[in-house]
Amino acid sequence: MVRRRTATLSLTAAALVLAAPLITSCAAEHPGSAAVVGGRAITVTELQNRVTQLRSAQAKAGQDVDLSGAKGGLSRAVLTGLLDYQVLDRAAADHHVTVTRRQTKALEALYLQRYGSAAALRAALMQIQVAPGQPTDAFARSMIQKAGVAKAIGVDPTTPQGVAALNTELGKAAQALHVDVNPRYGTWSAASGSIGNATSGWLRPATEAEQQQPAAVTG
Template identity: 50%
Template sequence: MVRRRNATLSLTAAALLAATPLITSCGAQHPGAAAVVGGRTISVAALQTQVKQVRAAQNATDQADQMIDATSDLSRSQLNSMVFDQVLDRAAHDAGVSVTTTDVQRLEASAAQQVGGAQALRSALLQQYAVAPGQIDEFYRVQAEAQGLARHLGVDLTTQSGQAAVTKVLSSASQELRVDVNPRYGKWNTQTLTLGSASQPWLRQSAATSAPPQQITG
């Protein structure tokens, strides 16, 4: 349960966060922004790049039409993941949790072994979570970070109580970061950690264990 989706923890200092006024509209005060998280902008251009990577990967498969039809709201779901990643980064940073390249590689290798190899893993992630090949390392970085946060809290992410404990910490981090999303994509919910009408809970956006994609449930 926790998807993705960036190797270093880039965070705004708490003092600066406290001094930052509430942002009323990304579109008005931050032209070109898809969202602003802790004063940091996720640009529409960056979001479009993520979407294009996924669409290109989907179009290269025999199931292109089905995949594209199943991800008709791809921009929203990709932005959901991008915002969630920054919230998780903040929570992990506050807890003193860090992730190494070895951590990421270990999770990725374990998943690949369980599904039948790297190519099978790429196919599974693309089909089930709309993760392009170039986004896989980030996917497993987020998994590793979530697992590290859970260990810090002394909880098990495979249990409801463990998930609730991590969600509480992430919700708190989300509130501190004052997530503001461009209205065209919806509104961020700090309690469910989802964007607008997104139907997938945060646990589908990163994996709580090193299980292969098809075993991840949320």
């Protein structure tokens, strides 16, 4: 538990350091949805496909996929990550932060340099629920966005005070998107950017055991 969270925080903090220089509810009824954000449904099927892909990749890599033995699981962690991307998109738009393909590719190159190989980078990304079949540029883009929003509000996202201020700003974006999460996965908190009892907020919490059967949001 402590080891995995430390790895997650280390990777995310490192990513923000690398990204910085590149910067010049009440659930509604949506059957079959794991969550609805900004009016777009994240379907249970979409979520389960990502979870299955990630679980398989982690098992092949010998990584621990039992994220703590409590309830909620890998599904909750992956769903939180999907919500994070959309919340960051909204926050970036609110603060006129744009990300170019050139910036994204430059940050990916820095990741490769830092980790030494594509395989090592993939292993690190799997620790924060990015499966090998998913593009690394989405994560790179999110880190540039996060650094850009932090710069826009005048905080350092690598400090505790900066993290708190950035979380508050992302919470505003989440509220504006009216995020609804299927109760099966837990209760969404816009303030902390987490579902249920996950505590690491916008850093993709990975703290509980997988839920297996799909369920619809019923209100």
